[in-house]
Amino acid sequence: MDFSYTEEQQMLQDSVQKFVQKSYDFGTRNAILASDDGYSIENWQLFAELGWLTVPFSEADGGFGGSAVDLIVMMEEFGKANLVEPFMPTAILGGGLVAALGADTQKAELLPRVMDGSLQLACAYAESTSRFNLASVTTSAESEADSLVINGSKIAVLNGPGADKLLVVARESGATADNAGISVFLVDSESEGVSIQAYTNVDGKKAARIDFDSVTVPAAQRLGEAGGALAALQAVIDRAIVATSAEAVGALEALLQKTVEYSKTRKQFGTAIGTFQALQHRMADMFIECQLARSIVIMAAMKLDSSEGELEKTKSVSAAKSRVGRAIRKVGQEAIQIHGGIGMTEELDVGHLFKRVTAIDVMFGDADYHTERFASI
């Protein structure tokens, strides 16, 4: 038994830490968020040069290896810095779907461009009434000669405004919540009939609601078998869940560390507030939450990399998302409370981390949803 990182993982962690220390302080991050793109294209190119964009992909696909443990090493560091570049939507979700479902020709066309930083992707799966059920799809794709015509609406499309191509989940057959009948299509953002309503999320990231009005897509733009995409979609989202949960662990540890530091310097009643036992115990509880969250994310990542069955993997992913969700509420709220008023302002990074972890809590299903999913397997 050994929970230490490999030499390569250690190097990956060092590489992210060095970048963050050198060029990603709070002020720089906020300036990047405030820019039109909402992320730094220079940084994205640098990530490509550093090889980070290859991390989610297998060696066969030209990547670093694609292990979930590699991913969480990176994502935790991203979380500590509250990094805003669209790594998750483009490399993990979009790239992941292409890798999981695409034919060799599709992979050969797209994956090198994801890894060299020249292609931005977004995955349009959620709908207004689907809540967190990936099988609940009303957006339709109807055959017409060699093409399909897509109609419907997608919400919460991360990186939607900046994506060159969209991976659109649509139903070719069956009823709204059937497992069969769901396909994934590659759609150019510029296609006729695609209208993108861009907005900013509570954590500052760009997202969109995207409407598809009779969007015609050649059948060759379908990824994988007609109507058979759900299992792969689920597996890709499960990986994204573990990755974002690791990001949350990094962010929660940053919140804890900042809270402890603040409590040592903030003086009230003539003494640092960190000397009050009532607050000490609460920070000790925050620490316990962080450690349990980290443990369960490591567990889920290790299971994903193992030869366990799909059900066992899915179950561990839901365990992680559920437990991390509870840690998010507890640690996030306590960090604000112990900081007091100043923790509620835009001026301090604490509030920004709180908003980011709150968004992660919702993404791909909240704690309650994953507790139920765990129990149902």
Next chain:
Amino acid sequence: MNADFTTEELAFQDEVRDFLESEFPAEFRAKLDVSQRLSKDELVRWQKILYQKGWAAPSWPEEYGGTGWTQIQRYIFATEMGLIGAPEPVAFGMKMVAPILMTFGSDEQKQRFLPDILESNVWWCQGYSEPNAGSDLASLKTTAMRDGDEYIVNGAKTWNTYGQYADWIFCLVRTDNTVKKQEGISFLLIDMKSPGITLKPIVLIDGHPEVNEVFFDDVRVPMGNLIGEENKGWTYAKLLLTHERSNIAGVPRGKRRLRALKRIAKDTDDGFGGNMLGNASFSNKLTDIEIQLQALEYSELRTLAALSVGKAPGPESSILKVVGTELAQEMDELFVDLAGYHCLPFVPEQFEDGFQGVQLGPGNSAAAALTYFNNRKLSIFGGSNEIQRNIISKHVLGL
């Protein structure tokens, strides 16, 4: 033992209900239903409607234009207001500075300030907290030095709510540096238009500049604006803090939000063909809150019964502050739970007057996360919940 209202009290309840039903403007109700804020003008308009009816100041004695109501009547009025969501008067004038003026102000000060507060002609804000004096308020450093028949005020106040709308600010200032910190504080009224005052908005994590820093740079204040005696301000302020805690339980508002949660849950798809009211995890949490709200309501009624036989509000009111605010925050979490992905868009403009943008999610789902963020303040302000627990351990449990 009984918790019933008398026949007269029930008749009064009907009167209040009828009045609110017909006089609380429908357009205000519509805005509040979609979590929009009322503007200053709208709040003033509502306050003037109450003034016309003679109900502007439920907690004031009749001699100052108050209603002269009993504690129970005031409770009934506050409950009915909360149930339909009608805003209480902005507290700074009506509930905070006015009691101080009535108790410690001179006749001249009472005549000068109270009628305009009653009629909502003048808007007040509070100058208490400082960057280094939060929970430890008495360590405040803003100074007022005597110069002839004026004070010269220097320093900075923070967490000043709605200072951008205010005509006047009431401040705690240090007038003696040589004595124990509580004994060198005075209570001063300052015209916000005085030269040397600047305001810097503080944007909170919900994107709204609800609070400000207020800077005082050689601000000249006439001696006549001192309340009571110099260096007695801390005693006066302590009285005011007791007033700040009344109605803090927020039971009626809680009931209204509980109803909203049930309604929204019923309209929210669970993704599997049912709705969220039928979701066991959600429904259990909702039920826990409903039960906790009942325990809180009866705790408040017990406090009220004690008050109505003339007992002073004791440290037990800390229970109402702690439980009321934490329950409100739990409800914020349930609104986030229900909204799911729909709570993610960040559109703070939607709370502003005249917002014409496109609605991104159903109902007021896009307000859920922002309200959750904003209401983290509830357990911080008005004496943080840590301070309330200190009060309970010291003054109730004798620890």
